[in-house]
Amino acid sequence: MAPQSAALADYDFWLLDLDGTLVDVEWSYTREVFDRVGDRLGREFTDQEADIIWSGLTGSRDRQLEAWGIDPAAFWEAFHDEEDPLVRAEQTYLHDDAAFVAELEGPVGLVTHCQEFLCEPVLENVGINDWFDTRLCCTEETGWKPDPTPVERVMADLGVAHNGHRGVLAGDGANDVGAAWNAGLDAIHVERVGHERRGQCVLGDYRVQSFDDLQ
Structure with a gap:
């Protein structure tokens, strides 16, 4: 079993989910x-x-x-x-512990199921447009997590595909963990809702209740 906290410096690049991971809605x-x-x-x-x-x-x-x-x-x-x-966008709020993303060194990408017509206003409203070097809103064409295709597309855009860089994908759901593993990345699962409400435990390389638990 991997340790339950990850060092930010362990990775050359980061990919993140949006809804439920960095932001939530009322x-x-x-x-x-x-x-x-x-x-x-x-x-x-x-x-x-x-x-x-x-x-x-x-x-x-x-x-x-x-x-x-x-x-x-x-x-x-x-x-x-x-x-x-x-x-x-007006009803969306940024999780306080998501602030670490702004301080990450190296390439950072967003891979979300949130559709583009919703994603852009949300990012602008919570003020995190400039956190990401590239972003992808999944569609039928790109596939949906846990399909690795959207993750691999973002990695290609970042210039980190198949070149030995070590990366991680952080998200709040089992589909995020599956997409990370299917793309050959480590997975961080942030549990926003709790095991009782979810009805199951999501396993990842690292499991945290808050990104503040990252070192």
């Missing part, structure tokens, strides 16, 4: 979006169900939707239609 916003999506789909979402999908607590969101008898394509079309980028 619950009232999440609840309102799921209420409107539910109206469109003719199905109510409980608080627990909204939390599971929003935070990806069970891994693949599409598989979870299918298990509930919901067509993922119809859900995501309604979901993205109901998200207002400016409101989303």
Whole structure:
């Protein structure tokens, strides 16, 4: 078992997830979006169900939707239609312990499932646009974590692919850990929601409750 804290200087480059890792959104916003999506789909979402999908607590969101008898394509079309980028940005806050990213030396990349039309206003609102040398918002074309393809694309953009540089990906979900390992990187899992709420323990090379635990 790897130690539970990592030294920042151990890595030549860093990749990070966004939602749930560096930033989060007020619950009232999440609840309102799921209420409107539910109206469109003719199905109510409980608080627990909204939390599971929003935070990806069970891994693949599409598989979870299918298990509930919901067509993922119809859900995501309604979901993205109901998200207002400016409101989303206003309701998003930066985790205090994320400040370490601004001090990282070497290349830093962002790999997120947050869509570009939402990502840009969020980054601007919380003032972290300049933290990243490159960023990628996953799509059907790029693939979704834990698929390593989006991670590998960011590594290529940073000029650190296949050249012996040691890198790490930090995120709040099992998909982030899987993407890191599939791309040959170390994985840091930051547990934002707690094991009881998640219903399982996510293993990574390093597990922390806060980035303040990093050395």
